[in-house]
Amino acid sequence: xxxxxxxxxxxxxxxxxxxxxxxxxxxxxxxxxxxxxxxxxxxxxxxxxxxxxxxxxxxxxxxxxxxxxxxxxxxxxxxxxxxxxxxxxxxxxxxxxxxxxxxxxxxxxxxxxxxxxxxxxxxxxxxxxxxxxxxxxxxxxxxxxxxxxxxxxxxxxxxxxxxxxxxxxxxxxxxxxxxxxxxxxxxxxxxxxxxxxxxxxxxxxxxxxxxxxxxxxx
Amino acid sequence: xxxxxxxxxxxxxxxxxxxxxxxxxxxxxxxxxxxxxxxxxxxxxxxxxxxxxxxxxxxxxxxxxxxxxxxxxxxxxxxxxxxxxxxxxxxxxxxxxxxxxxxxxxxxxxxxxxxxxxxxxxxxxxxxxxxxxxxxxxxxxxxxxxxxxxxxxxxxxxxxxxxxxxxxxxxxxxxxxxxxxxxxxxxxxxxxxxxxxxxxxxxxxxxxxxxxxxxxxx
Amino acid sequence: xxxxxxxxxxxxxxxxxxxxxxxxxxxxxxxxxxxxxxxxxxxxxxxxxxxxxxxxxxxxxxxxxxxxxxxxxxxxxxxxxxxxxxxxxxxxxxxxxxxxxxxxxxxxxxxxxxxxxxxxxxxxxxxxxxxxxxxxxxxxxxxxxxxxxxxxxxxxxxxxxxxxxxxxxxxxxxxxxxxxxxxxxxxxxxxxxxxxxxxxxxxxxxxxxxxxxxxxxxxxxxxxxxxxxxxxxx
Amino acid sequence: xxxxxxxxxxxxxxxxxxxxxxxxxxxxxxxxxxxxxxxxxxxxxxxxxxxxxxxxxxxxxxxxxxxxxxxxxxxxxxxxxxxxxxxxxxxxxxxxxxxxxxxxxxxxxxxxxxxxxxxxxxxxxxxxxxxxxxxxxxxxxxxxxxxxxxxxxxxxxxxxxxxxxxxxxxxxxxxxxxxxxxxxxxxxxxxxxxxxxxxxxxxxxxxxxxxxxxxxxxxxxxxxxxxxxxxxxx
Numbered sequence: 001x002x003x004x005x006x007x008x009x010x011x012x013x014x015x016x017x018x019x020x021x022x023x024x025x026x027x028x029x030x031x032x033x034x035x036x037x038x039x040x041x042x043x044x045x046x047x048x049x050x051x052x053x054x055x056x057x058x059x060x061x062x063x064x065x066x067x068x069x070x071x072x073x074x075x076x077x078x079x080x081x082x083x084x085x086x087x088x089x090x091x092x093x094x095x096x097x098x099x100x101x102x103x104x105x106x107x108x109x110x111x112x113x114x115x116x117x118x119x120x121x122x123x124x125x126x127x128x129x130x131x132x133x134x135x136x137x138x139x140x141x142x143x144x145x146x147x148x149x150x151x152x153x154x155x156x157x158x159x160x161x162x163x164x165x166x167x168x169x170x171x172x173x174x175x176x177x178x179x180x181x182x183x184x185x186x187x188x189x190x191x192x193x194x195x196x197x198x199x200x201x202x203x204x205x206x207x208x209x210x211x212x213x214x215x216x217x218x
Numbered sequence: 219x220x221x222x223x224x225x226x227x228x229x230x231x232x233x234x235x236x237x238x239x240x241x242x243x244x245x246x247x248x249x250x251x252x253x254x255x256x257x258x259x260x261x262x263x264x265x266x267x268x269x270x271x272x273x274x275x276x277x278x279x280x281x282x283x284x285x286x287x288x289x290x291x292x293x294x295x296x297x298x299x300x301x302x303x304x305x306x307x308x309x310x311x312x313x314x315x316x317x318x319x320x321x322x323x324x325x326x327x328x329x330x331x332x333x334x335x336x337x338x339x340x341x342x343x344x345x346x347x348x349x350x351x352x353x354x355x356x357x358x359x360x361x362x363x364x365x366x367x368x369x370x371x372x373x374x375x376x377x378x379x380x381x382x383x384x385x386x387x388x389x390x391x392x393x394x395x396x397x398x399x400x401x402x403x404x405x406x407x408x409x410x411x412x413x414x415x416x417x418x419x420x421x422x423x424x425x426x427x428x429x430x431x432x433x434x435x436x
Numbered sequence: 437x438x439x440x441x442x443x444x445x446x447x448x449x450x451x452x453x454x455x456x457x458x459x460x461x462x463x464x465x466x467x468x469x470x471x472x473x474x475x476x477x478x479x480x481x482x483x484x485x486x487x488x489x490x491x492x493x494x495x496x497x498x499x500x501x502x503x504x505x506x507x508x509x510x511x512x513x514x515x516x517x518x519x520x521x522x523x524x525x526x527x528x529x530x531x532x533x534x535x536x537x538x539x540x541x542x543x544x545x546x547x548x549x550x551x552x553x554x555x556x557x558x559x560x561x562x563x564x565x566x567x568x569x570x571x572x573x574x575x576x577x578x579x580x581x582x583x584x585x586x587x588x589x590x591x592x593x594x595x596x597x598x599x600x601x602x603x604x605x606x607x608x609x610x611x612x613x614x615x616x617x618x619x620x621x622x623x624x625x626x627x628x629x630x631x632x633x634x635x636x637x638x639x640x641x642x643x644x645x646x647x648x649x650x651x652x653x654x655x656x657x658x659x660x661x662x663x664x665x666x667x668x669x670x
Numbered sequence: 671x672x673x674x675x676x677x678x679x680x681x682x683x684x685x686x687x688x689x690x691x692x693x694x695x696x697x698x699x700x701x702x703x704x705x706x707x708x709x710x711x712x713x714x715x716x717x718x719x720x721x722x723x724x725x726x727x728x729x730x731x732x733x734x735x736x737x738x739x740x741x742x743x744x745x746x747x748x749x750x751x752x753x754x755x756x757x758x759x760x761x762x763x764x765x766x767x768x769x770x771x772x773x774x775x776x777x778x779x780x781x782x783x784x785x786x787x788x789x790x791x792x793x794x795x796x797x798x799x800x801x802x803x804x805x806x807x808x809x810x811x812x813x814x815x816x817x818x819x820x821x822x823x824x825x826x827x828x829x830x831x832x833x834x835x836x837x838x839x840x841x842x843x844x845x846x847x848x849x850x851x852x853x854x855x856x857x858x859x860x861x862x863x864x865x866x867x868x869x870x871x872x873x874x875x876x877x878x879x880x881x882x883x884x885x886x887x888x889x890x891x892x893x894x895x896x897x898x899x900x901x902x903x904x
Contacts, residue, residue, distance in 0.1 A: 019673050021880050041673055043673060043834075043879075043880070045880070046608075047538065047539075048464045048467075048608050048611050049464075049608050049610055049611050050607075050608050051878045051879065051880055052834070052872075052879075055667055056665045056666050056667045057666055057667070058666060058667060058668075058669050059666040059667075059668065059669070060666075061666075062661060062664055062666060063607065064466075064467060064609075064659035064660065064661050065467060065468065065595075065606045065607040065608065065609040065659070066607040066608055067464070067465065067467050067608055067661075067662075067663070068608075069464075070663065071464075071465040071466075071467070071518075071662040071663045072663040072665040073661060073663065073664055073665050073666065074665075076607070076872050077867075078866070078867040078868025079832055079833075079834040079836060079867030079868060079870075079879065080872040081836050081872050081875040081878035081879060081880075082605075082607055082608065082610055082872045082873050082875065083610070083875070083878055084542070084610050084611065084612070084613070084614045084615055084642075085464070085490070085538065085539075085541075085542035085611050085612050085615060086539075086542040086543055086545070086546040086615050086784075087878070088539075088542070089538065089539025089540075089542055089543065089784075090780075090783060090784035090785065090852065091852075091878070091880050091881065092539060092785070093539065093557065093558065093559075093784055093785025093786070094782075094783050094784055094785045094852065094853075095785065096880045096881060097880070112562075120527070123516075123523065123526060123527070123533075123535070124515060124516060124517030125513060125514050125515035125516050125517065125535040126514060126515070126535060126536075126537055126538070126565075127514050127515040127537075127538050128514070128537065128538040128539060129537075130537035130538075130539075130540075130559045130560045130563065130565060131537045131538060131539030131540065131557075131558075131559040134557075134558035134559045134560065134561060135558055135559070135785055161563065161564050162562060162563045162564075163563060164561075164562065164563065165561065165562030165563070166562075237439050239646050259439055261439060261600075261645075261646070263646070264842075265772065265773075266698045266701070266842050266845050267698075267842050267844055267845050268841075268842050269644045269645065269646055270600075270638075270645075273901055274899040274900050274901045275900055275901070276900060276901060276902075276903050277900040277901075277902065277903070278900075279900075280895060280898055280900060281841065282700075282701065282843075282893035282894065282895050283701060283702065283829070283840045283841040283842065283843040283893070284841040284842055285698070285699065285701050285842055285895075285896070285897070286842075287698075288897060289698075289699040289700075289701070289752075289896040289897045290897040290899040291895060291897065291898055291899050291900065292899075294638055294841075295633075296632070296633040296634025297598055297599075297600040297602060297633030297634060297645065298638040299602050299638050299641040299644035299645060299646075300638045300639050300641065300839075300841055300842065300844055301641070301644055301844070302776070302844050302845060302846070302847070302848045302849055302876075303698070303724070303772065303773075303775075303776035303845050303846050303849060304550075304773075304776040304777055304779070304780040304849050305644070306773075306776070307550075307772065307773025307774075307776055307777065308546075308549060308550035308551065308618065309618075309644070309646050309647065310551070310773060311550055311551025311552070311773060311791065311792065311793075312548075312549050312550055312551045312618065312619075313551065314646045314647060315646070330796075338761070341750075341757065341760060341761070341767075341769070342749060342750060342751030343747060343748050343749035343750050343751065343769040344748060344749070344769060344770075344771055344772070344799075345748050345749035345771075345772050346748070346771065346772040346773060347771075348771035348772075348773075348774075348793045348794045348797065348799060349771045349772060349773030349774065349791075349792075349793040352791075352792035352793045352794065352795060353551055353792055353793070379797065379798050380796060380797045380798075381797060382795075382796065382797065383795065383796030383797070384796075543784075543786070547789075550777075551791070551792065552777070552789050552790060552791060553790050553808035553809065553811075553813055554789065554790045554806075554808060554813075555781075555786050555788065555789035555790070556786060556787050556788045556789070557785070557786060558785065572788075574787035574788060574817075575787065577787075579787055579788075583808075604873070605873070606873060607872070607873065610873075638841070639838070639839070639840060639841065639844075639874075639876075640873075640874055
């Protein structure tokens with residue numbers, strides 16, 4: 001069965017290593033914070049200028065001056081640091097952030113990503129996504145495998161304006177986990193009960209399947 | 219009679235305007251702070267990261283963590299601000315500092331300045347001087363008119379490695395005050411009792427003397 | 437020292453603002469925006485403005501107020517997804533829009549306030565953001581050359597400021613404010629608490645006063661929250 | 671969170687340092703230098719080091735100690751006038767020296783810690799500093815292109831730090847320290863006061879902990895003054 005959003009987030013959380021600084025994008029990536037494995041300490045970076053982002057505030061304790069990059073009210077933790085937007089992206093570009101998790105509209109089998117614009121229709125802007133994908137050494141993209149029309153979002157070539165080129169290393173969808181390799185999307189794990197054939201049928205880009213592909217543990 | 223160092227500093231101080239941010243170099247420029255005219259408020263910037271530099275500390279109150287760019291112990295004032303070296307030169311390059319006063323070894327009549335190196339002999343480094351002269355809109359150079367051998371330091375062309383090109387606007391020496399114009403050093407004031415002829419004799423670069431040159435008021 | 441930069445209020449602070457000028461406005465979403473100055477701008481009525489700000493406010497608050505009055509000709513921002521009127525004016529072509537990566541926007545403002553006319557960043561390489569721009573390889577990676585941004589007026593909001601213009605920001609309301617403060621020919625700071633010189637520790641100053649030309653204490657701060665997210669007490 | 675970056679002392683902090691590496695050391699003159707780390711470096715004995723620091727210490731203190739032991743092969747600095755042994759080694763050709771403008775040095779360190787591989791500055795245009803470098807005109811003024819600086823190890827000194835690596839500097843001992851902290855592959859901070867997370871206000875942090883990899887409380891600070899200037903009480 002295809003993964004739900006929380007299961008996707010949970011699988012991503014297993015990629016976290018102790019001591020990581022992590023930037024979580026808006027949407028499914030934000031949910032990753034709810035699934036950090038015990039014994040693993042990570043520090044969340046929010047690109048609007050906060051290192052050490054805490055949970056949502058208790059009701060009545062919201063502070064308009066303390067939000068995350070998704071404009072949600074958040075809290076500080078002991079050891080948090082505040083900084084301006086230039087310093088925030090300095091640490092991102094200098095690759096001090098160990099892992100970046102973000103959503104996408106399309107990914108191509110050479111690692112290109114499109115996530116910020118549907119020409120003539122949806123033009124919200126790229127926010128910090130272009131800086132993040134151009135800089136991060138370790139990027140996980142998470143998204144649904146297909147769009148609402150059932151069309152594959154894992155493509156030979158992105159049809160939408162790009163956010164970054166050749167930068168995506170790993171993708172998690174509701175159907176499985178993939179590594180971007182020179183030969184294309186390499187399927188490394190299947191969602192429980194989802195067949196390789198189903199994934200092949202829903203993947204427009206080059207798909208690499210080697211030997212037995214194990215089922216994802218959640 | 220030629221001006222002494224304090225008189226040079228006093229004359230420069232008359233160029234200060236209320237509200238100026240001023241960077242004073244090491245040596246004679248430092249003395250300018252002792253002659254700020256009454257009613258004129260200026261804020262001193264020290265390029266090691268201090269805005270609002272106060273006077274030397276009282277004996278016994280020196281703080282090793284609080285020095286100026288000349289490495290002298292100084293004090294803070296109400297309203298002082300501390301910042302890192304990048305921010306310090308950001309404000310210098312962005313021309314937020316209204317006046318820069320610095321010493322020189324040689325100046326040429328097109329506004330070039332040499333102040334940091336005597337090849338094979340004296341190589342202390344340029345410190346912040348190259349940033350200051352390349353950025354400041356308003357630079358006053360102060361120095362002795364001649365070197366120890368009696369040779370002019372106001373030249374057609376600098377013989378020493380340059381600190382900056384075409385940047386000096388005004389010069390004050392022990393003999394007079396000069397503006398750098400397309401025609402050369404324009405003598406605007408003579409030191410009290412110093413003749414135009416003496417200045418002409420001690421100036422190797424092109425000297426422009428127009429009409430009666432007034433004596434400096436101190 | 438002793439440079440009193442106080443002006444009476446937001447309206448007085450905008451003296452010299454003219455049609456067609458370029459403005460920067462600090463803030464991220466509605467967090468840390470110069471509320472009083474934006475309201476004064478709407479009253480002022482200056483037209484054909486180019487506005488540089490990370491976002492464009494919402495329909496009835498922040499820079500959204502100036503979109504309503506059609507005072508903005510061009511918007512330079514990184515994310516404008518919260519504003520329907522913005523989207524309408526942009527898609528209809530009434531509003532010129534330059535969308536640029538958030539880190540590039542921050543760095544371009546800092547560059548403008550640092551005398552750095554251009555720099556190289558990896559953001560946007562290979563995308564339409566890099567179109568028409570110089571690209572170059574350094575140490576095996578491709579970069580885009582970006583130019584500084586400067587403004588005729590920079591409008592910033594701080595938590596505390598002294599009469600010399602030294603500013604302190606609170607929590608994530610800092611964001612673009614210190615960078616835009618650096619890049620203004622005239623920088624105006626509105627503060628929640630205007631204090632005397634000496635009341636701010638020199639080591640705690642976020643924006644040194646040299647970058648600020650006018651300062652006043654703002655009033656009636658609404659500080660609207662866009663996404664009120666909370667948790668229940670256990 | 672809860673990333674404990676403490677190491678026992680300066681010697682332990684230098685683990686992994688090898689001959690031929692590039693180091694940055696914070697400080698302006700003797701103000702804000704990492705005294706404990708420099709002493710440990712002299713004990714460590716690593717050779718052929720490239721040192722990036724605004725100054726080179728004095729004959730018997732600061733980086734002067736490493737000149738004495740001839741551990742430094744190359745020095746990148748802006749002003750080295752306080753050190754006779756330095757001048758002797760430089761003029762005799764024993765020591766390679768790259769003198770660069772102070773603002774350029776600061777900005778190159780910041781660039782290294784900001785993922786900005788190159789930028790343009792007016793400093794040094796038309797001088798020997800610009801020789802062999804690209805120059806370009808922007809808006810009618812000439813600029814020199816400068817590259818980032820990065821270090822295998824950055825050694826910085828702060829007044830206060832917490833175990834997560836957040837740093838606070840005191841007065842003008844700040845200088846190059848925050849910039850060099852950004853530019854190190856491994857950044858080591860020695861602090862006068864090592865405190866628990868939460869004891870530093872998030873708004874007062876000068877260097878966010880993400881830039882710091884190892885931290886320890888230094889000891890026996892000498893904090894030598896180069897120019898003791900005082901005034902008499904009236």
